[in-house]
Amino acid sequence: MNEPYLAKPTQQQLAWQDLERGMFCHFGLNTFCNREWGEGSDSPEAFHPAELDARQWVRTAKQAGFRYFMLTAKHHDGFCLWPTKTTSYSVKSSLWRNGEGDVVRECAEACLEEGIGFGIYISPWDRHDPRYPDEAAYDDVYCEQLTELLTSYGELVEVWFDGAGSEGRRYDWPRIMGLVKQYQPNAMVFNMGAPTVRWVGNEDGFAPYPCWNTAEAARVSMFTNDMTAWLPETPDWVPAECPVPIRGNHWFWHPNDETPLRSLEELIDLYERSVGHGATLLLNAAPDSRGLIPDAEVQRMKELGDEIKRRYASPLAESSGGRTVSIRLEREADIHRTVIMEQIELGERVQSYIVEAESKGEWTVIAKGSAIGHKKIDPLILPVRTSHIRLTVLESTLEPHIRSFTVYSDNHSFYEEVTP
Numbered sequence: 001m002n003e004p005y006l007a008k009p010t011q012q013q014l015a016w017q018d019l020e021r022g023m024f025c026h027f028g029l030n031t032f033c034n035r036e037w038g039e040g041s042d043s044p045e046a047f048h049p050a051e052l053d054a055r056q057w058v059r060t061a062k063q064a065g066f067r068y069f070m071l072t073a074k075h076h077d078g079f080c081l082w083p084t085k086t087t088s089y090s091v092k093s094s095l096w097r098n099g100e101g102d103v104v105r106e107c108a109e110a111c112l113e114e115g116i117g118f119g120i121y122i123s124p125w126d127r128h129d130p131r132y133p134d135e136a137a138y139d140d141v142y143c144e145q146l147t148e149l150l151t152s153y154g155e156l157v158e159v160w161f162d163g164a165g166s167e168g169r170r171y172d173w174p175r176i177m178g179l180v181k182q183y184q185p186n187a188m189v190f191n192m193g194a195p196t197v198r199w200v201g202n203e204d205g206f207a208p209y210p211c212w213n214t215a216e217a218a219r220v221s222m223f224t225n226d227m228t229a230w231l232p233e234t235p236d237w238v239p240a241e242c243p244v245p246i247r248g249n250h251w252f253w254h255p256n257d258e259t260p261l262r263s264l265e266e267l268i269d270l271y272e273r274s275v276g277h278g279a280t281l282l283l284n285a286a287p288d289s290r291g292l293i294p295d296a297e298v299q300r301m302k303e304l305g306d307e308i309k310r311r312y313a314s315p316l317a318e319s320s321g322g323r324t325v326s327i328r329l330e331r332e333a334d335i336h337r338t339v340i341m342e343q344i345e346l347g348e349r350v351q352s353y354i355v356e357a358e359s360k361g362e363w364t365v366i367a368k369g370s371a372i373g374h375k376k377i378d379p380l381i382l383p384v385r386t387s388h389i390r391l392t393v394l395e396s397t398l399e400p401h402i403r404s405f406t407v408y409s410d411n412h413s414f415y416e417e418v419t420p
């Protein structure tokens with residue numbers, strides 16, 4: 001019998017989807033010039049992060065349970081955070097560490113020490129480089145910069161190609177992708193060229209539901225509804241990543257910023273609607289002009305990590321299986337949320353499902369949905385008191401495989417009492 005074709009993730013995509021949470025770090029000349037988008041005319045002398053400590057940045061991510069860290073090695077202003085050979089518009093021309101520093105290296109080493117993944121953002125759009133208007137000449141510059149980053153800083157988990165400012169611009173993507181494949185075959189590629197990860201389409205940190213892992217294109221940037229033209233070797237499986245700044249719409253640090261930090265409630269909601277919709281959350285916390293992530297951001301990141309732990313680290317019970325997965329608790333408990341994961345290495349098979357709870361012999365639907373994919377979190381509006389709960393897959397392309405079905409309660413004493 002011919003089975004229907006199903007897109008499947010690569011081993012690298014599977015590993016990346018399990019990371020679930022990345023911390024983005026926007027840092028550069030903008031940090032010192034009160035800008036989000038420098039025009040490429042600010043002097044490198046402005047760059048003087050006297051207390052820069054990349055370990056503090058990476059520890060902030062690690063302590064909050066984030067499993068990878070992404071640095072803006074070059075933003076749209078063209079200022080390079082590493083001593084590139086391609087331009088003098090870099091840390092080399094600053095007074096920081098007497099022009100001998102390398103922010104990318106410090107971050108790469110800190111990630112290695114803390115044991116979390118390291119990735120880089122390198123903006124194709126470059127507002128400084130005089131060669132930018134000449135497509136072929138700039139492709140050479142960009143490829144050289146990328147090669148430096150791909151070959152000098154160890155294993156990269158992801159390379160971020162930001163579409164902003166590049167609407168309508170042509171780059172030599174086959175050549176650029178060739179470099180990534182040659183030097184960092186395991187790195188995820190974000191949204192351009194032949195991506196293995198797509199932009200979710202907003203900078204609000206959540207994935208609209210359902211967020212299937214297959215897509216033929218994704219939006220180029222916030223500034224157009226144009227869709228990216230992907231290269232033919234783009235895989236059919238392209239999971240979504242959800243970028244969002246922790247402070248309003250500010251990616252970079254600004255002095256006396258009155259834009260409020262997102263509240264813990266908002267962040268946990270974003271987590272539940274990004275990771276909980278099968279995507280990955282990429283939350284930005286920006287270092288300030290001292291070169292340190294401010295205390296308030298560090299604290300909020302930690303609170304988020306603690307809250308995710310509080311809600312999701314200690315399940316009441318967990319099971320796995322096929323079309324129906326039942327859980328019997330030793331006694332009744334208040335269920336506050338359920339989490340389902342599909343065995344996505346076999347493809348995304350589930351098309352529709354329900355979760356039911358039993359009370360006095362009656363079954364009631366307490367959650368339902370379509371896509372499951374890597375993870376589906378169903379927070380319940382009101383807790384449900386039950387000792388018997390089941391997941392039923394109603395529709396699926398092929399035989400469903402549930403990696404795990406887990407129920408959680410805020411009443412942790414229950415867990416402590418029943419667990420020896």
Ligand code: FUL
Pocket residue numbers: 036162163164221222243251
């Ligand atoms: C956007 C950029 O224009 C912002 O400055 C930021 O880097 C964000 C992550 O992507 O497209």
